[in-house]
Amino acid sequence: MKIGLVGLGKMGFNMRERLRAHGHEVVGFDPRPEVTDVASLSELVQRLEAPRVVWVMVPAGKITQDTVTELSSVLESGDLVIDGGNSRYEDDRIHGEMLGSRGIGYLDCGVSGGVWGLENGYGLMVGGSQDDVERALPIFDALRPEGERADGFVHAGPTGAGHYAKMIHNGIEYGLMQAYAEGYELLEAEDLVTDVHGVLRAWTKGTVVRSWLLELLVKALSEDPDFAEISGYTADSGEGRWTVEEAIRHAVPAPTISAALFARFASRQDDSPAMKAVSALRNQFGGHTVHMAADGEEAGSGS
Numbered sequence: 321m322k323i324g325l326v327g328l329g330k331m332g333f334n335m336r337e338r339l340r341a342h343g344h345e346v347v348g349f350d351p352r353p354e355v356t357d358v359a360s361l362s363e364l365v366q367r368l369e370a371p372r373v374v375w376v377m378v379p380a381g382k383i384t385q386d387t388v389t390e391l392s393s394v395l396e397s398g399d400l401v402i403d404g405g406n407s408r409y410e411d412d413r414i415h416g417e418m419l420g421s422r423g424i425g426y427l428d429c430g431v432s433g434g435v436w437g438l439e440n441g442y443g444l445m446v447g448g449s450q451d452d453v454e455r456a457l458p459i460f461d462a463l464r465p466e467g468e469r470a471d472g473f474v475h476a477g478p479t480g481a482g483h484y485a486k487m488i489h490n491g492i493e494y495g496l497m498q499a500y501a502e503g504y505e506l507l508e509a510e511d512l513v514t515d516v517h518g519v520l521r522a523w524t525k526g527t528v529v530r531s532w533l534l535e536l537l538v539k540a541l542s543e544d545p546d547f548a549e550i551s552g553y554t555a556d557s558g559e560g561r562w563t564v565e566e567a568i569r570h571a572v573p574a575p576t577i578s579a580a581l582f583a584r585f586a587s588r589q590d591d592s593p594a595m596k597a598v599s600a601l602r603n604q605f606g607g608h609t610v611h612m613a614a615d616g617e618e619a620g621s622g623s
Contacts, residue, residue: 321458322347324364324374326387327405328355330607331431332377334438335404335463342462361387362394371398373456377431380407380558388415397423400452402459404429406559409487412447412480425452428479430486431463434606441465444473445489447482491563491577493533494556498580500537501597508546508593517541533601540600552595553611554587554602 321344325336328350336346349364350356358364365372372395376387384407391401401419403412407428416426426448433442442463446453453460453475464472476485507516521538524530544550560581567574587595599611 321345321373322368323459324349324368324372325377326350326361326364326374326391327377328352329377330435331433331437334435335375335377335442338438338441339459339462344459344462361390365391365394370396371400372396373400373402373459375402375404375459377404380405380411385411385415388418392419392422392424395419395422395424398425400425400427400455402427402429402456403483404431406430406486406490406557407483408558408562409447409480409483412483416448416479425449425455426479427452427456428482429460430476430482430489432486432489436605437463441472443489445476445482445485446474447476447479447484449478450475487559487562487566490559491574494560494563494580494584495576496531496533497598497601498576498583498594500534500601501594504537504597505594517545533605536601536604537597540597540604544600547593547596547600550596550599550603551611552587552593552599554584554595554599556581556584560584 323339323344323346325332325346325348328336328348332348332350333355336348339346347364347367348355348357349361358367364374368374374391374395376384376391378384378387384403384405388401388403395401401424403415403426409428412426412428419426428447430445431442433440444460444464446460460473461469474485476482504516504520507513507519513519517538520534520541524535524538541547560577564574564578564581567577583595584598587598
């Protein structure tokens, strides 16, 4: 299958490579000449045969809005746009209606997997019509993890459902990372525990708290013991805030996710071992930017 891919950042670049490894032909566009396959969106569309499929993998907000608007003017009836970024789910209705008025299909796809997706595959949560989902299944099957489809892919519902599911996924992620980070700080605070890294590693097999995030925390500590090289400053890219807003709107108690979000705010005021752990975890799974300790430079990118 041939597909256009707009946005070749850390995830988009790896997605292009995974799709190609699974036999798909990918035409990528990015403003950076060293990674792009074409010079413009118009050229990308010209390189694809109708009916076209174009996957958008750019930052949420105005950049996504501008990209979808431009695509609506260069694509044709029968084409399909998939937004795989972290767009707010309310934006999906606007994008779907804009494209639909020109006969262009639209799917919103929440994507999880970070910089490890190239090797492990990506968890995919899709919103839109069944017909459009069926049409794009070869792409989804190439991107998702190996094994049963339902273990890494879901058609979550109509337009907006994919990004809503990803928003809640990221809110849960906030709470999980905060719990591991606080446990790490408690272990560090107790003189009886002389091998904190070893304790965390011993939890990675067989225990009820084992997870990929825990494995990444162990990996981060092996690379930077005591997190001496980074500060505890931890950014948030929006999904945690949106999740808390949804909890308020639905009157659903979400104290853990809310507390994790506020802990990130606190990290920007005072350094702490727990927030260093959260910062290190974000860099491990997503390549997100970390603030280096003292006068060091930033590393990674910006969840």
